[in-house]
Amino acid sequence: MSALYPFLAPDGDAGTDLVRSTEAKAAESLELRLRVLAGLGPALAACAAAMAAAFRAGGTLFAFGNGGSSTDAQAVAQVFRTPHGTSPGVPAICLTGDAALLTALANDVAFDVVFARQLAALGRPGDVAMALSTSGGSVNVLRGLEQARRIGMVTVGLAGAGGGRMAEEGLADHLFVVPSSSVHRVQEAQTTLCHVLRELAGRERAGT
Ligand SMILES: O=C(CO)[C@@H](O)[C@H](O)[C@H](O)[C@H](O)COP(=O)(O)O
Numbered sequence: 001m002s003a004l005y006p007f008l009a010p011d012g013d014a015g016t017d018l019v020r021s022t023e024a025k026a027a028e029s030l031e032l033r034l035r036v037l038a039g040l041g042p043a044l045a046a047c048a049a050a051m052a053a054a055f056r057a058g059g060t061l062f063a064f065g066n067g068g069s070s071t072d073a074q075a076v077a078q079v080f081r082t083p084h085g086t087s088p089g090v091p092a093i094c095l096t097g098d099a100a101l102l103t104a105l106a107n108d109v110a111f112d113v114v115f116a117r118q119l120a121a122l123g124r125p126g127d128v129a130m131a132l133s134t135s136g137g138s139v140n141v142l143r144g145l146e147q148a149r150r151i152g153m154v155t156v157g158l159a160g161a162g163g164g165r166m167a168e169e170g171l172a173d174h175l176f177v178v179p180s181s182s183v184h185r186v187q188e189a190q191t192t193l194c195h196v197l198r199e200l201a202g203r204e205r206a207g208t
Pocket of ligand 1: 065066067068069070132133134135136137138141183184
């Protein structure tokens with residue numbers, strides 16, 4: 001019987017295997033998150049301070065990514081916009097929420113520019129671009145970061161798998177690499193990093 005997931009323990013070997021593999025994944029996920037957070041403390045604090053300064057000056061956060069990272073970018077925009085205790089919400093927009101716009105840009109221009117073109121239209125110097133990618137190599141994400149830098153935005157990159165081109169090309173002022181080649185483990189750890197950044201930036205902004 002699993003302590004973590006008793007509902008996953010039907011009779012028989014298949015059920016036992018499922019429980020074991022689920023528990024192994026949960027343990028791997030927890031260990032990775034703890035390791036990442038332990039190694040990135042000062043970098044997270046520096047990034048949160050830069051984000052808080054941007055928000056104090058009226059800046060907006062733009063989050064973007066593909067697939068599961070698109071879902072995570074939507075969660076980022078929601079969690080930064082929502083007030084938490086004494087910390088007010090900040091302007092935050094996810095660049096994958098508008099299907100009409102995304103499909104028009106992809107169909108009429110190119111999929112590689114779906115984030116860059118939106119940032120060209122909406123971004124201002126001092127805004128914050130947060131790019132999420134598990135490979136660090138999605139071209140539309142890299143083009144988005146390039147555009148954000150051209151505008152003079154603060155660029156934040158979350159990548160896995162060694163950081164990929166996002167790391168090689170130095171496209172993020174604040175880069176957080178999750179050392180795993182598992183897309184799912186990377187996404188789980190990135191979600192945690194985003195929540196920590198929101199909390200630290202909120203505290204920094206509130207001066208607590
Ligand atoms: O999330 C999953 C699988 O869980 C996929 O949808 C995954 O996000 C997609 O393959 C993305 O296109 C991968 O892009 P990236 O993370 O390498 O930038």
